[in-house]
Amino acid sequence: MSIVADAKKGIVTEEMKIVAKQEGVTEDFVRRGVAGGHIVIPTSPYRKVKICGIGEGLxxxxxxxxxxxxxxxxxxxxxxxxxxxxxxxxxxxxxxxxxxxxxxxxxxxxxxxxxxxxxxxxxxxxxxxxxxxxxxxxxxxxxxxxxxxxxxxxxxxxxxxxxxxxxxxxxxxxxxxxxxxxxxxxxxxxxxxxxxxxxxxxxxxxxxxxxxxxxxxxxxxxxxxxxxxxxxxxxxxxxxxxxxxxxxxxxxxxxxxxxxxxxxxxxxxxxxxxxxxxxxxxxxxxxxxxxxxxxxxxxxxxxxxxxxxxxxxxxxxxxxxxxxxxxxxxxxxxxxxxxxxxxxxxxxxxxxxxxxxxxLKKTRELDLEMGHARRDLDWERQFAVAMNPARAKKIRSERMPADTDGCTMCGDYCALKIVSRHFKF
Structure with missing residues (x-):
């Protein structure tokens, strides 16, 4: 039986559960999406794959x-x-x-x-x-x-x-x-x-x-x-x-x-x-x-x-x-x-x-976290949130400033450090 047929019968398959967890949505949301033709989850009986849901709301x-x-x-x-x-x-x-x-x-x-x-x-x-x-x-x-x-x-x-x-x-x-x-x-x-x-x-x-x-x-x-x-x-x-x-x-x-x-x-x-x-x-x-x-x-x-x-x-x-x-x-x-x-x-x-x-408005949460990490000059948090941490770390390490709180873009005149003396955000 196909995953679509299962979904139409109200069956939540293991693949649907995985997608729901990955996407932060309910299992029934995924099932209804598959049943309605709005979501697909490519699979194969011949090999195991990394499950990936594609479609509306994902x-x-x-x-x-x-x-x-x-x-x-x-x-x-x-x-x-x-x-x-x-x-x-x-x-x-x-x-x-x-x-x-x-x-x-x-x-x-x-x-x-x-x-x-x-x-x-x-x-x-x-x-x-x-x-x-x-x-x-x-x-x-x-x-x-x-x-x-x-x-x-x-x-x-x-x-x-x-x-x-x-x-x-x-x-x-x-x-x-x-x-x-x-x-x-x-x-x-x-x-x-x-x-x-x-x-x-x-x-x-x-x-x-x-x-x-x-x-x-x-x-x-x-x-x-x-x-x-x-x-x-x-x-x-x-x-x-x-x-x-x-x-x-x-x-x-x-x-x-x-x-x-x-x-x-x-x-x-x-x-x-x-x-x-x-x-x-x-x-x-x-x-x-x-x-x-x-x-x-x-x-x-x-x-x-x-x-x-x-x-x-x-x-x-x-x-x-x-x-x-x-x-x-x-x-x-x-x-x-x-x-x-x-x-x-x-x-x-x-x-x-x-x-x-x-x-999907909820995906802005990572950008908010990066904003906070930059405000606080917390470099490890910045790297953790970055889409490509290795590249970000490499660029910074190649041009490390004397004052390791800041970066060589602004040097001694870091806007965040200047304002932090007067405001507590």
Whole structure:
């Protein structure tokens, strides 16, 4: 029986109890959220994972994506990326390799992390067709579903499945056009396959069969965003909204069949459209957990896109997004290094917390504690509350002042010390 089916029957599972304790909410709050389709808890019958609740009323979660490319296939480095993501505080991991031995890479990554691991089965199906038969358009429909089941058996907890691309979606894309083209690999693969073969997307036509696979292997379904904008001038266009319409309808069907489901959102969105996107996504999907990919809020800062995405993620979280996919400084430029993975996770964690300060008022308590610690020049308390204590300690120790109560920013003219002579706060 699935966790959704249990929740609908009024059963509070061990996973729900863990999430309730983590989040400081009641067990029944979590159960009702799962039963209503507003909360998911990715699990797998094939491996034990660090339990993580995603959805309404819970802390905004951060996903880190790793994986090889056709240019760089280095399994030890991917394992190190997984470890750095977990060390930096990522809540989940996505393994998105497009080069090398897909099965071996995923096995190694899963074996070296406690986090829930997601994937995109479509990548492997299309790339294997390209290697074997010369082009992605020769992908066999049966292989797509076979690979989905095989990846689930490896212990994958959630899967991005591109169900919302159909002839109506492609028609909207063709009629409106795009300034930035089609940037989703999954969206590009499936659209090319449909146009070449003059056939409908099998993930759409055989959605019932897909749900059977999800149920059998207890996988959380993430409705892929294949029409997401890759340039802010394409944000909230007809193709994106058409795909959302389809995904929202299918997400309802998945929940009815007791399959946990997440709905994915757009990638490049200017800040004045973020709130509208979150509201639209939530309303159309009946408040399913919303997975925001970034978003990137300006297209002219390559090398700093972790910061660009953090701006978008903070706003998205504050408006109600439940799940954030990190972006690294290398986005749009190169495959990220383990160090860049760590930086990307930290940037997104900060953004998620900033959003939660608005969405979940209780998360401001840590900021209040930091304010008190700084007022009292209590450095150990400051480090204890800091999101990255090791970095804070390192910076201070490298530039330790003569007067260890203060810091080298103000030196002898510390505002806190001056005022403390006259006021007792």
């Amino acid at each position: 802390r905004t979660k951060v996903n880190a994506s790793i994986g090889t490319s056709t240019d760089i296939v280095n399994i030890p480095e991917e394992i190190e990326k997984a470890k750095q993501a977990e060390l930096a505080g990522a809540d989940t991991l996505m393994e998105l390799s497009t080069g090398g031995d897909f099965v071996e890479i995923r096995k190694q990554v899963i074996a070296n992390t406690k986090l829930s691991v997601g994937c995109v089965p479509l990548y492997q199906a299309f790339i294997e067709a390209a290697i074997k038969d010369g082009a992605v358009v020769h992908m066999k429909e049966d292989d797509l579903f076979r690979i989905t089941a095989e990846q689930a058996k490896l212990g994958t907890n959630f899967m991005a499945i591109h169900t919302g691309i159909n002839w109506e979606t492609v028609k909207r894309l063709k009629h409106q056009g795009r300034h930035g083209g089609l940037v989703s690999r999954g969206g590009a693969f499936m659209t090319a396959w449909m146009l070449h073969n003059e056939k409908e997307n099998p993930l759409y036509t055989e959605f019932d069969y897909l749900l059977e696979i999800m149920k059998e292997h207890e996988v959380t379904l993430s409705m892929g965003n294949g029409m997401r904008a890759g340039a802010i001038h394409d944000a909230t266009d007809r193709a994106q909204i058409q795909e959302l319409v389809i995904n929202a309808e299918l997400a309802d069907k998945a929940h009815q069949e007791n399959v946990p489901v997440i709905v994915e959102g757009p990638g490049h969105v200017p800040i004045d459209e973020i709130a509208a996107n979150v509201t639209l996504m939530k309303r159309m999907s009946n408040n399913k957990p919303f997975y925001m990919l970034g978003p990137i809020v300006t297209d002219i800062a390559p090398g700093y896109d972790d910061r660009v995405a953090a701006i978008g993620a903070a706003i998205s979280s504050s408006c109600g997004a439940d799940f954030i996919c990190y972006v690294t400084p290398a986005e749009h430029l190169a495959l990220p290094t383990p160090e860049e993975v760590y930086e990307g996770v930290m940037s997104s964690r900060i953004a998620a917390h900033v959003g939660d300060m608005i969405k």
